[in-house]
Amino acid sequence: MKKQRYEVIGTLNNNGVVAKDELNKEVILLGKGIGFKRKAGDVIENPGKNIKCYSLEKNTGKNVLQGVDPIFLEIANEIIRYAEKEFGDIDTKILLPLADHIAFSIDRIKNDMVISNPLTSDIRLLFADEYEVAKKARKIIKRRLGYE
Secondary structure: OOEEEEEEEEEEEEEEEEEOOOOOOEEEEEOOOOOOOOOOOOEEOOOOOEEEEEEOOOOOHHHHHHOOOHHHHHHHHHHHHHHHHHHHHHHHHHHHHHHHHHHHHHHHOOOOOOOOOOOHHHHHHOOHHHHHHHHHHHHHHHHHOOOO
């Protein structure tokens, strides 16, 4: 088994860090306690199977630290992990867009803006399995944030 080594760039919260891998590529590590008492320069070796590693397309970690509330990254991570159980391999590049989508939706709800999709019934019929995962995602968001 190959050893994994990451150098922390910054912490998102107790459950997330932005780090660099051995190839100097930025990643987000999410999982219970991974960010607890971590600071820039700390090394994480073999983070464990309960920690999910997301590669960033470009080195944007500092922007991630400033741009997305970590709670939305945690929620997106939970949704992706659930989807992986249902579908197998999932393209993890969706982490940031999904977190951003959730944040935008919550912002709209907080501002009493109506969220509707005229294609919902078509989506339900054409993509039944994906729709079920989306329903679970909705429950995750409700549990974590209190918004539906």
